[in-house]
Amino acid sequence: MIINLNIKTMSLDRxxxxxxxxxxxxxxxxxxxxxxxxxxxxxxxxxxxxxxSTICIGCRSCENACAKAHDFPEPDDxxxxxxxxxxxxxxxxxxxxxxxxxxxxxxxxxxMHCNEPACAAACLTQAMYKTREGxxxxxxxxxxxxxxxxxxxxFDVPKFEYHSANPKIQKCDMCYDRIIKGEIPxxxxxxxxxxxxxxxxxxxxxxxxxxxxxxxDYNGKIYGEDVAGGTGLLYLASADFDELxxxxxxxxxxxxxxxxxxxxxxxxxxxxxPPLLLGIREATKNxxxxxxxxx
Amino acid sequence: xxxxxxxxxxxxxxxxxxRFIFNELKPKGKWLTxxxxxxxxxxxxxxxxxxIRFWKGIGSxxxxxxxxxxxxxxxFDVVTxxxxxxxxxxxxxxxxxxxxxxxxxIVRITVLNGFLAYVFYAGALLLDLGRPWNVVNPIIGNNFGxxxxxxxxxxxxxxxxxxxxxxxxxxxxxxxxARRARKILSGMTIGAVIFGITLSTLHQSGxxxxxxxxxxxxxxxxxxEFIPVLFLVSSIFAGLSMVIFEGSISHKVFFSKISxxxxxxxxxxxxxxxxxxxxxxxxxxxxxxxxxxxxKHWDLLNxxxxxxxxxxxxxxxxxxxxxxxxxYRKSNILMVRVxxxxxxxxxxxxxxxxxxxxxRWDAPVHYxxxxxxxxxxxxxxxxEIWIFRWIINRMPVLNDPPSWAKED
Ligand code: SF4
Ligand code: SF4
Numbered sequence: 048m049i050i051n052l053n054i055k056t057m058s059l060d061r062x063x064x065x066x067x068x069x070x071x072x073x074x075x076x077x078x079x080x081x082x083x084x085x086x087x088x089x090x091x092x093x094x095x096x097x098x099x100s101t102i103c104i105g106c107r108s109c110e111n112a113c114a115k116a117h118d119f120p121e122p123d124d125x126x127x128x129x130x131x132x133x134x135x136x137x138x139x140x141x142x143x144x145x146x147x148x149x150x151x152x153x154x155x156x157x158x159m160h161c162n163e164p165a166c167a168a169a170c171l172t173q174a175m176y177k178t179r180e181g182x183x184x185x186x187x188x189x190x191x192x193x194x195x196x197x198x199x200x201x202f203d204v205p206k207f208e209y210h211s212a213n214p215k216i217q218k219c220d221m222c223y224d225r226i227i228k229g230e231i232p233x234x235x236x237x238x239x240x241x242x243x244x245x246x247x248x249x250x251x252x253x254x255x256x257x258x259x260x261x262x263x264d265y266n267g268k269i270y271g272e273d274v275a276g277g278t279g280l281l282y283l284a285s286a287d288f289d290e291l292x293x294x295x296x297x298x299x300x301x302x303x304x305x306x307x308x309x310x311x312x313x314x315x316x317x318x319x320x321p322p323l324l325l326g327i328r329e330a331t332k333n334x335x336x337x338x339x340x341x342x
Numbered sequence: 343x344x345x346x347x348x349x350x351x352x353x354x355x356x357x358x359x360x361r362f363i364f365n366e367l368k369p370k371g372k373w374l375t376x377x378x379x380x381x382x383x384x385x386x387x388x389x390x391x392x393x394i395r396f397w398k399g400i401g402s403x404x405x406x407x408x409x410x411x412x413x414x415x416x417x418f419d420v421v422t423x424x425x426x427x428x429x430x431x432x433x434x435x436x437x438x439x440x441x442x443x444x445x446x447x448i449v450r451i452t453v454l455n456g457f458l459a460y461v462f463y464a465g466a467l468l469l470d471l472g473r474p475w476n477v478v479n480p481i482i483g484n485n486f487g488x489x490x491x492x493x494x495x496x497x498x499x500x501x502x503x504x505x506x507x508x509x510x511x512x513x514x515x516x517x518x519x520a521r522r523a524r525k526i527l528s529g530m531t532i533g534a535v536i537f538g539i540t541l542s543t544l545h546q547s548g549x550x551x552x553x554x555x556x557x558x559x560x561x562x563x564x565x566x567e568f569i570p571v572l573f574l575v576s577s578i579f580a581g582l583s584m585v586i587f588e589g590s591i592s593h594k595v596f597f598s599k600i601s602x603x604x605x606x607x608x609x610x611x612x613x614x615x616x617x618x619x620x621x622x623x624x625x626x627x628x629x630x631x632x633x634x635x636x637x638k639h640w641d642l643l644n645x646x647x648x649x650x651x652x653x654x655x656x657x658x659x660x661x662x663x664x665x666x667x668x669x670y671r672k673s674n675i676l677m678v679r680v681x682x683x684x685x686x687x688x689x690x691x692x693x694x695x696x697x698x699x700x701x702r703w704d705a706p707v708h709y710x711x712x713x714x715x716x717x718x719x720x721x722x723x724x725x726e727i728w729i730f731r732w733i734i735n736r737m738p739v740l741n742d743p744p745s746w747a748k749e750d
Contacts, residue, residue, distance in 0.1 A: 135408065165555045171493035172476065173485040189479055192472020194411035195492045199555040206408050207472060209401025214472040294558070302555050306491050309551040309570055313494060313544055320540045324439050328532070331441040 093162065093181035094226060095247035095279040096235055097254055098155050100291065101264050103241035105153035107142050112237035114138070116222065126153075131292060136208045139219040140234055147286035154291045155242060157234075158183060158204045158219040159271065160279030161301070162247075166196035166205055168303035174216075175205070181247065181279050182221035190216060201275055201297050221279070247279060254281055276301025359518070366736050381724035388721020391714050392469060400472060403714040410702050412470075414711035417697030419466035419719055421549050422690050423459055425573070428581030430456025430506060431542035432618075438535045445611060447604045450513055450739045451592060452585050454730070457506040462726040464499055469718065491551045498545035505538035516747050517737040524747060547574040553696060561700035563642055563651045566633045569696065575629060578622040580689040582615050586682040596734055599741040613670045616678045619685065620666035627659050647703060654695065658688025 105126060114121050119137040126132075128146040133156075140157035164183045166175040174190035177183050185205070192214055197205045208214035222232035230236070235244040243250070251272060258265045270282040274297050282288070288295050395403050406413050433452045436442045468474045480486065480493050481500065487493045508530050515524035550573030553560060566572075593600065593608065642648050662684035669677035698709065734740055738747075 133408075168489045169492065169555060171487040171490040171496055172479040173487045174479075189476065189484055190473055191476035191479060192474070193470075193492065194472065195490070195552070197408070197411040198553075198559075201555075201558055203409055207411060208399065209404075209406060210399040212397060212399055214399060297558060302557070303489060305557060305567070306551055306554040308567070309491065309547070309554065310489065310494070316544055317540060320543065321536050324435075324536045324539060328439045328441065331439070 091179045092246040092248060093279060094221065094244065095160065095181060095250050095281060096221070096232065096242060096244050097250040097281045097283070098242050099254075099257070100152050100154050100241070100282065100284040103142070103153040103155070105142055105144060108237040109155065109234035109242055110138070110140060110142060112233040113140050113219075116225075116233035134204070134206060134218075136206045136217045139217060143292060145286075145291050147290040149286040152284065152286060152291060154282070154284070154293075155234075156292070157280065158221075159202050159275070160219075160221055161275050162277040162279070163275075163301035163303050165199040165201060165275070165302035168306070169195045169199035171195070178223060180223070180226055182223040182226060183218075183279075184220040184223045185216045185218060187215060192216075199302065201302055202294070247277075247281075250281055254283055257283060270295075273299040275299070276304070362518075370735050377727075381728070384717060385721045385724050385728075388718045391718050391721075395469065395718075400470070403712060403718070405709055405712045405715070407707065407709060409705050409707075410698075410709040412701075413698060413709055414715045414719060415466055415470040417694050417701075418690070419722060420463050420470075421697050422693040423463040423466075424546065424549060425577045425580040425689055425693060426584040426686070427456045427459035427463075428542065428546055428577035429585040430509075430581070431539050431546075432578050432581050433585065434509065434535045435539050436618075438532060439539070442614075444607070444614065447607060448585065448589060448611060450510070451589070451734075453506055453509045454513075454733060454739055455584070455588060456581075457503065457510055458726050458730055460499060460503045460506065462722050464503070466719070466722050491548055491554070495545050495548045495552065498541045498548065502538055502541045502545065505534045505541065508534035509538065512747075513737050513739055513743075516743050519744075521746060542577075543574060546577040547571065549573055550696070553701075556701070559702050560696060561647055561703045562637065562639055563634075563647060564696045564700040566637055568629070568633050572626070572629060572633070575622060575626045576689060576692065579619040579626070579685055582619050582622075583682040583685040583689070586612060586615055586619075586678060587686060590679050590682075592734070592740060596740050599734070601742055604740075609673065609675060612675055612678045613673050616666040616670045616681065619681070620663050620670070623659060623663035623666065623685070627655070627663065630655060630659070647700070650695070650699075654688065654691050658684060658691055662688060 107122065107126070110122050113119070114137075117139065119139075122138060122141075124132065126142065126144040128144045128151065131143055132138075132141045134141055140155060142153050142155050145152050145154060160181060160183050161177075164175065164177050167173070167177045167183060169175070170190075171193070172189040172191060174186045175183060175196045176186060192207070194205075194207055194216075196216065197203070197207060204218050206217045208217065222230075222234075225232060231244040235242050243253075245253070251269070254269045254272075258267060258269070264285055265283055266285060266287055268288065270284070270288050270293050271278040271280050276299070282293070284291055391403050400406065404413060404415075430453050433445060433449055437445050437449050468477065471477060476484075478484075480496050508527065511527040512524050512531070515521075515527055547570035550569035550571075553565070553569055554567065557565060589608070589612070593605075643652065662681045665677055665681035665684065668674070669681055702709070738744065
């Protein structure tokens with residue numbers, strides 16, 4: 048089997064994403080380059096997590112560690128194949144059990160921490176934000192609760208507290224507060240085996256290595272390498288990803304790309320349309336006597 | 343203008359201005375009209391529901407879910423409502439840019455309608471925001487989410503409201519008898535019109551562009567990269583149909599306010615508008631056809647959603663278009679109105695198909711608005727009509743401006 052060792056460096060991905068932001072900034076002609084950090088100045092790499100379902104035994108210590116770290120109730124429902132447990136306002140990551148052609152398998156589900164996240168591109172206040180360390184975080188003081196991030200996320204990750212007068216968006220933030228302190232996410236710490244933490248480049252190389260060394264144990268693909276423009280959660284599995292509840296119909300290019308064309312056209316319309324309108328007005332004014340009934 | 347109010351106001355005495363405004367605030371005319379009897383309880387109920395919503399959270403009165411975070415309040419109030427408010431930019435384009443003077447008599451009422459529509463839909467948007475106290479963040483730069491289509495739409499809503507207020511302001515000045523202010527404000531009209539049309543082009547299409555990233559969530563018959571263009575083109579005839587519809591009602595309800603000359607002009611205006619609607623709808627139908635062929639979704643037509651798509655295209659685009667053609671050929675005003683109503687229904691269906699019905703059409707649990715969401719929506723619409731009526735009864739919107747305004 049030929050293995051594609053085309054490893055993308057993360058800073059490149061980030062630069063592209065920030066370019067989107069910068070261009071769209073012209074949108075309102077209120078100023079240039081506001082809000083976006085200078086991409087050339089730092090070489091921090093995106094961090095990521097690799098989940099290998101051939102190792103996971105479904106013990107759910109990751110779920111418990113997450114609940115404890117964020118003061119959520121401990122999950123107490125049973126795992127059953129065929130019943131898909133979803134993340135929700137009080138559960139940022141879940142393990143599900145699947146009956147597959149390769150036997151019983153467990154898969155973790157949480158925010159994918161996309162390289163170019165749809166949620167962050169959607170957010171009009173940058174409350175959803177792709178940090179330079181990689182995690183996509185939510186910032187309470189900025190969010191206005193419009194839920195456009197939920198509409199846009201292809202993985203349906205952000206969850207909204209519908210029954211609160213001061214609602215928050217809940218989703219995994221890869222324990223950003225721990226990462227900046229040099230610690231690793233609570234779930235990865237609790238697991239230490241099936242779920243590992245590192246830079247995206249290292250983990251991608253590791254995933255390719257595992258496939259190359261034991262091709263029979265894996266389905267040959269890495270979910271997250273390309274999907275949605277590449278994500279910070281990388282998955283390995285023996286059975287096909289279709290069988291494991293992954294959405295394999297998603298596009299491989301980034302989602303913010305979809306509205307880029309529209310956003311790019313905005314400045315030109317702002318520049319071109321007003322003079323055009325003025326021109327038409329002058330042209331039609333001269334030709335017509337007053338009170339003309341013209342169509 | 344024989345209204346003594348203008349005389350009072352013109353004295354320019356501060357105290358009398360306040361007395362004048364105070365007098366104007368009082369209701370005029372009968373209280374127990376059928377409209378009042380229906381609308382007052384609904385508005386009160388709506389207010390009570392809004393209190394509950396802010397107290398217990400959005401989930402307490404809506405049926406929204408984690409998978410379907412935008413429902414009736416966005417899909418109908420905002421997305422559909424703004425399409426209907428498109429009449430203002432189309433009409434100001436015709437009157438001020440193309441210099442089609444014939445339509446001048448309906449500019450004021452259309453702009454008023456558009457302005458109120460935006461004010462109330464922006465208001466409805468606040469109800470839907472989970473954290474409305476942060477609504478100023480994208481304006482004050484905490485932070486500027488410039489890669490967001492919603493950021494663009496939010497700014498445009500705000501700027502457009504200002505532009506429409508400027509366009510309408512001479513009427514307010516006439517009402518207050520503020521002669522100098524009127525002169526200054528009228529001088530700003532053209533600028534506001536040009537700015538307003540530009541903003542409208544962008545946010546009418548922007549409302550469609552909001553859904554571009556929801557590629558996998560919207561039924562493929564309604565999702566395409568051309569949603570923005572389709573939304574823009576359809577806002578032309580959506581807005582004009584609203585002008586026809588609203589004009590027909592105002593003509594009955596405010597009959598006495600409209601001058602003889604403008605009554606006579608109405609027929610010509612309506613047939614003219616139906617011509618434009620027919621043209622825009624033809625273009626729209628053709629675009630939809632191209633998009634459909636481009637999308638290669640023939641197989642999807644033979645499914646319930648496919649039939650629904652065909653109903654929308656033939657029953658609510660092609661049919662009203664033909665009716666518009668028929669009505670201007672025969673100058674049949676009744677048909678113009680029928681066509682306008684069908685067109686408006688078609689716009690509601692189309693916008694809801696993109697935003698609600700076709701959004702997560704495959705989800706195991708479908709979203710259907712709760713009765714409370716519907717009541718709040720009705721309360722918003724009724725309140726808007728109340729304010730609309732209040733203004734029409736006081737300011738020279740339908741009736742001719744005071745004679746001093748013409749001399750300037
Ligand atoms: S998975 Fe969704 S919420 Fe997470 S980063 Fe990607 S777009 Fe954002
Ligand atoms: S809900 Fe909050 S985080 Fe999500 S897009 Fe709106 S403002 Fe941003």
